[in-house]
Amino acid sequence: MASTISFTVNGQARTITTDPQRPLLDVLREDLQLTGTKYGCGEGQCRACTVLMGGKSVPSCLTSAGDADGQTILTVEGLAKDGKLHPVQEAFLAEGAFQCGYCTAGMIMGMVGLLNEKPNASEADIRGRMQKHLCRCCSYPRILTALKRAAAAQKQVK
């Protein structure tokens, strides 16, 4: 049965009526046209669908629309502020840390979530958190360099 779900997405209050069991990923992509968040596996195995909910990174394919009710969601479309990319986005660009780019938004949101929780994230923290994020182009060396660059930039800000 459909329910009314209200949440904040990228700073905007949104209300939709939908099946609360639908994946948040589908709501973002199909209802709100936020297609930066990608469908990879649909079962929690790739993290291409990562968004922030309440500041923490979550796989949106395993998060139901009902779970998102009342929450604050941030997708890759909402990361840049005042025309300036987020430091994690800057790091990916600076390192050329992508080929097809399919995994990139999920990687970036996963790293932003880690830095929200651990502003002083070590390489071990990065490797531990990001190990569930898959890149089918195997751009891992550059991705790891970009993630470390983003962590270093975060430490300079502090």
Ligand code: FES
């Ligand atoms: S699509 Fe969500 S983890 Fe793969």
Ligand code: FES
């Ligand atoms: S750059 Fe293609 S999946 Fe990662």
